[in-house]
Amino acid sequence: MIWEIIISVLLVTGGFFGLVGSYGLVKLPDPMTRLHAPTKAATLGVGATLTASLIWFPTQGGQSTWHELLILLFLFMTAPITGAFIAKAHLHLGWDADELPRPEPDLHWATFAGPENESVLDRKTPDE
Amino acid sequence: MSPALIALLPFIGALLPGLLIRSGRDVAAISCGTATFIALLGLCLHIPAIMAGEVITARFEWLPSLGMNANFRIDGLGLLFGILILGIGLLIITYARYYLSRNDPVGLFYTYLMLFQGAMIGIVLSDNILLLLVFWELTSLSSFLLIGYWRHLPEGRQGARIALTVTALGGLAMIAGMLILGNIAGSYDISDILQAREAIQASPLYVPALVLILLGAFTKSAQFPFHFWLPHAMAAPTPVSAYLHSATMVKAGLFLLARLWPVLSGTPEWFYLVATTGLLTMVSAAWIAIFRDDLKSLLAFSTVSHLGLITMLLGFGTQGAAVAAMFHIVNHATFKAALFMTAGIIDHEAGTRSISRLGGLRRLMPITFTIGTLAALSMAGVPPLNGFLTKEMMLQETTEAVWFGNGTVLYVFGTLGALFSVCYSLRFVTQVFLGPERDDYPAHPHDPGFGLLVGPALLVVLVVLIGMFPNTSAAWLVAASSSAVTGVAQDPHFALWHGVNLALKLSLTAILGGLLLLALNPGMLAMRDAVWRPDGKRAFDAITRGATGVARGFTERFTNGSMSRALGALSMTIVATGLWAFSTGRYQGASRPMLEVGVVPLTGWILLMVATACMVAFHRLRILALVLVSIIGLIVSGTFIYLSAPDLALTQISVEVVTVVLLLLALNFLPKYTILDSADRKRGLDAFVATVTGLGFGALSYCIMRSDFAFPPISGYMLENSYKLGGGSNVVNVILVDFRGYDTFGEITVLGIAALTIFALTETLLAGASGRRLRNWVHDSLRAGDRHPMLLVVVTRLILPISLVVGLFIFLRGHNSPGGGFVAGLVVSIALVSQYMASGFSWAQERQSINYHAFIGAGVIAAGITGIGAWFAGLPFLTSTYGYVKLPGIEEFELASAMGFDLGVFLCVVGAVMLGLNSLTRIARQTGATVNLEPMDVDPSKEAEHR
Amino acid sequence: MEFLLSSAIGVLTAAGVYLVLRLRTFAVVLGTTMLSYAINVFLFSTGRLVVDAPPVLRYGAETYTDPLPQALVLTAIVISFGMTAVVVLMALGAFLEGGDDRVDMPRADRLPDHRAGDDGA
Amino acid sequence: MIGYALYFAFACFGLALLFCLFRVVFAPGLADRVLALDTMTINMIALLTLFGIDRGTTIYFEASLLFAMVGFISTVAFAKFVLRGDIIE
Amino acid sequence: MMRRLFPHPWLSVVLVLTWMLLVNRWAVGSLLFALIIGIVVPLMTAPYWPNATGYSRPGRIPAYLAIVIWDIVKANFSVARIVLFTPRSALRPAWITVPLELRRPEAITALAGTITLTPGTVSCDLSEDAHALLVHCLHAPDPDAVLDEIKTRYEARLKEIFE
Amino acid sequence: MNHLLIAPVVLPAVIGPLIIMWMRNDLLLQRVFSIVGTALLAVVGIYLNWIAASGEVFVYRLGNWAAPFGIVLVLDRLAAMMVLLTAVLALAVQLYAVGSGWDRKGWHFHALWQFQLMGICGAFLTGDAFNLFVFFEVLLIASYGLMIHGGGEMRLRAGVQYIAYNLAGSTLFLAGLGVLYSVTGTLNMADMAMRVAQMPAEDTALLRAGAVLTMLVFAIKAALVPLHFWLPSTYANAPGPVAALFAIMTKVGVYAIIRFYTLIFPQDAVTETLLGDLLLPAALLTLALGQVGILGTRHLGRLASYAAIGSIGTLVIAVAQYTPQATSAAIYYLIHSTLATGALFLVVDLIGARRGDLWLRLDRVMPGNGMIAALYFITAIALVGMPPFSGFVGKLLVLQATADVSWSVTIWSVILITSLIAIYGLSRAGSLVFWKCYEVEGPDRPEAPKDPAAPSGPIPPRLEPDEQIQDLGDAPANWLALTATGLLLAGIVAMTVLAGPAVRMAEATAQQLHDPAVYIGSVLQGQEGTK
């Protein structure tokens, strides 16, 4: 019974946060803020759901599984990377380097750095 | 000598000049002449037997089930034609030796000539109409080659094509006619057909067969309105004209009429078709001949005219006419060949064949003059030459025949033809030889050497001999041949003088009229030029040009390189035929209950619908389209899971990510947006096609899902025996690696080949124009910094070994749970790809000492070896066995030999995916990307060490 | 459920057909991808639909879905993957060589660029 | 009780998927769409887990694992494409 | 010997654990097999791990993880509140530059990950020289406080663990 | 069980990977290995024909599974003949590829060649409908690789179309198979035939739809109108020897039509005359379109392509009749047209290598004009069905077989009239290419040097890949290329001279096809020792 309650709570929590995460995706005003909603809300959403499953199988389902843990690990490991990459993509597409604080006066953020970061027009084309 | 051998000898002769192509004119002529002579000798040896009424046959089975056999026969008709073909052939071979220039490819000429000779002999000796057809068409082909022999002359090429096309037209019609004839007679052997007169003439197919066969005969014999090809064939070297277009080939049609005379003639259809055509041809061609300026052209039309005469005689269907026809064949061959050779000599010596540039050659070329005049007079029907004899016979026959109830029309026209004939014959004599000598011949005319003269001289001797002594010189041959034609023993007697009868009067009229006409000729020429007249060549050109134009338009229209049209046609064909097939059958109606729909499937459905619709709407934004593809793939995978197909879901989702990576790699070099370049109307039409196809497919699948199997599916057995006999509890996997392992074997081969193709293509691209273009590539978008972001490098570095473990797990448990070699391979590939994406290609590549070619090869071989392994147990390819391997203390595995197969799958998948991606990456590197030596762009820890 | 799935198949097919009828290679590739989704689901559905009865043998389980179409679809997925990879690369190659990504064959494939001596052979 | 909780969660994640789809379709830029795709994958994983509980079977877990892995790779690939054009360099 | 056999012992541990979680069977046989994997796979992937990995104080990892998990839960509630109830106009997003003391890539990655997973912050980018982290805050009326929390609550601990 | 039954698949399936693994960089070794492999295949083909001549149907049960459950290979007369035909054509054409130097214009020619053979032989031998799909895919993907061998814009563009169209075809194949499975519950062709025969009369709609969908797939492969669009550009742009090998590819489609039509959907099954009713008009249109195309095109490669389409038309006219006589005519014609089409593509390639391009327009006299003209002339005669070559025999057989059918007037008219168009078209093209050139240069111009140093033209320049293919440093072996072409023509001559035995064999084959009970019995009965 107690497990049932815990499981139920976890499921409801998971569902709730999953929904909120995606709702945030719709509701929040600009891309950078929208990035926050799913990277976190969804982690807990799916995290709670997986935890519910982790508990459900040994207690209610009569078999033990640990895969949920692995999935969770994987998700938590990768979520920051996807977050950072989407942010970088967004910075690249929608932001100017000057709109951001600089890391140091003469340095750029990695997205804005690099010798290749030139306009197509500037590029020398030797043969044409 | 066997008739077959006689027919074969010219072909053997044809090989010789080909083999001795460099040894000159003499060798070629002698070898061909020898072959011809032997054949002629062989033929003549049969004369006594044939005179005695025998028919010499030789039979070889060739294609008995079709009734096409190499059956030969020599009867009187064959003998007549055989002697003509081989005898004149011998003369032509001699003549050509001296006629052709040293620079001409003489070997080729003789080869063609002998091919033709063989074909002709084949026609006349065939005892099987299908065999006859073979030789018949061969004459068309070899004449094509001979007419076009001087390939630099446009007239030659055009003439050759016209001749080929017209005679091929007839030949094709004749194929049909002969097949019908044979089907009626129940045999294709001429001997049998000749016995089937009643059956043939009673058959409803008699008229079609007759028309088709006549089409063949008339085209070959240049009968009206197909006569126009013959003058254009005169572009051929003169020996060819003399041989093919006067003596032999054009007579093949006559031969055919004569050959089938016993079974086809005697009906009104025959009479009106054949006799009328003959008459028309005789008169019209003679009329045209009067005005020709080119000697050979004049002779050609005269030939057409005389062929018409013979045709008309055969068309009469009476025995007398048949005899006259046979006799005229002999006579015409002698004087016409002589005339052609004369024309050739004049051309050769005077440098022109144009009558308007000739005249007065009598003194310069006395021998030629004599020969030419005698032959021309014979052609004019002047006694006592042989032409006179048959002209009289012809006129006699026309007076006896009745045409649509009219007894005079035939002989009036017959006389008219004879009159024209006199006119052009005398024109040949007077305007070439007589008159004042000129000083503007293109060359210096004089009598040629013996080689060129011997042929025509011999022929003219015959002209005179037959004319004077017809009963001793030629009657036997005419008797033999006309007996063969009529099927009744003939014993004709010929005489120059029959008393003053209608024929003689007509003959006299013709001669006098001809003289008068000759006197009027210049005036008439002007008059004729002023009046429009049909021109066969121009009509032919117009028709062929039109046909070519239509064909081009048609071809351009129906295969215009439009993919969209092709696929649209495919879609509509599928829908139309599918619908037709379905609606003409019976559908039982929905028998299976529907599954309930929960909230999740409904959500999935909405997602899929919306995503698909968006995909179509936004497909021109390519990256968005790819995102949508990923979403659709995700939902499809979810669908598979929901509907009890975990293996499918695993495969689908992992394949899809690799596909997306691949598409992204390609998209880097492709435009990022699709230009809108189809018109609204086309898009509307496409949408219609798409909707109809979608509806059709949806409906089909609905019908299927709602109905039951008509028979228990074989998968029941698989479910039952998968564990028992296959040793695995994941039935899908057991099917893949065991029940249907052979499919999987093919499947991984496909994958391997795909990778090899990609690799090969990449190499080719980089080596060619694309490589240069890539080296000067300008990226079409602004590029961010941070090529190898540190965060990604660190995490993928951790993910790689974990993924390998997961891959191993999925591989090992595949036989019993969802998974298996394929998914495992993809998982490992994806992990490796993530390394590439994070740390850069060169760095990651350096760390794998893997040759993906070898992987693919090893994969296919491993799968193959697992299959072949069974051979050693005496079992078929891919027979698996299994057992549980329990290494003490270690994880217990079920080790099916099928797992070796699965290993092959794994290797192949990894090799193929990686080789494919490698290749794409190579294209990218061609654009001049720098190579990284470190896994990440900046490594702060290293930097600290340096400090 | 059957209706949902068959309508999905229909829509996927229609989308695929519409896209393969476009004039640029990338759209055609997308279209073939859609078609392969459609056909995979279609082929899968010929085993009829069953929820939660995967063809993995378990103790006590009575019903299994038809495993054979699944195996067939697996084969088909793999094959169409290989094909897609090749067509993508070939499209890329054609683009690099030809300079545009049209699907239709240019006129120069069927007609010579000049007509010198073309007629009247 | 678990049943109701389960249905609630099903509904939540189903709805969440629809939200994500909305964002895919109506988005100012590519980054948002990729983000929405990534979120969809995560929601799918949750749905799979719920389905597993609902049916009492663990057979679908590998799929979840793979979804996670694949979602990660495709998100990174898309982002890297936006950033660099070339995803393997 | 041990060094050669286990070039990355922590990785080996992770892999053994992964295998055990995968096979779902805590038997001795499985463990032995897991050990084999723990040896073989790191050896295979060693080329991808050019620099040695190690932890100076691995013992502090669990505590750190506990803090992070707790923060994640907290984060979710706060983000949920913001998503659901904070009106657009009241939202105060902000960029923060976090100068890093950490130098090891693994440590920086861990920090970035933590930041992303915890309250209202996402790590977006590193500086060119990887000496600073760009963080975006969903709602940060006081950015300095956030920076301070990151430095003390996470970076300091990670520095202990890694360096 | 006779393991040599599967040799035509396993042999190339082993040689291909071996080449990839160990001989990637050694062209000489590849050539030797690959040619020996193909020759072995021919030997196996002869053996298979020899055993199949007994009239027995041999079954190879893969994986030792009992018949409808596992995949079977089935060897009957037709399958054996097709395998041998493939091997013979492939061997000659491969010699040509080596002789003309085509095989070193890009990577993996020989490996792909072997895989191509594997796919084709697999398709001929299989007795399983889905396995047929798989081997179709094998042969298709190998053909993609071969088709674009050497690269170049047009070739790649045509390749894209070829693949896209065939992807649609493969999709359709799966759909057809799905429908058939959903009704019959089986994939084994013999089993399917049995079940189709027992199909209740009130439940035929799906089966009919399935039959038609499947047939459409084969029609695509055979390039029947209106599904022929892919062929002209593909074949015209493919490397010469590859196009020549592709002569057998359309025949795979025809083979499948024959197989399914006689075995699974005979006219006494629920499909009635459905298939014949569709095939005949399509075949007539195909013939017309192909022959008209010969006249309508301005490119020799496309001319050969249209000739290939035309020959398919004639062939399928016979197939559609569904009588043993017509089927035997079809089989004879199939062999003939494979050899003749293959030869024509080789001749066209010879011309292309010497002239630089294949447009039908005035050009200089090419080196070796006479020899190539002779080859062209013979091939063209054979193709249009003029005597004395096998085309004539084949045409007569087809005409004879269609003499008494309801459409006979139409069929005869189309065949004969289109023959005339083709004759005109081919003679026009031939005289333009081989004769008209002399008009420009005059008759007395000495012939150009015999052996062209390097045939340029549609062949791209040699490429320099990363891994260097061993440079043999030889000029293309012209004599080998000519000999290889001659070999195919020798085949045509043999088909003519030995028409009697050949037709007898075709008749026996047709008899076997029209009596499927033996086939079905061999597959489904007497399965001792299997699982």
Ligand code: NA
């Ligand atoms: Na599997």
Ligand code: NA
């Ligand atoms: Na955070």
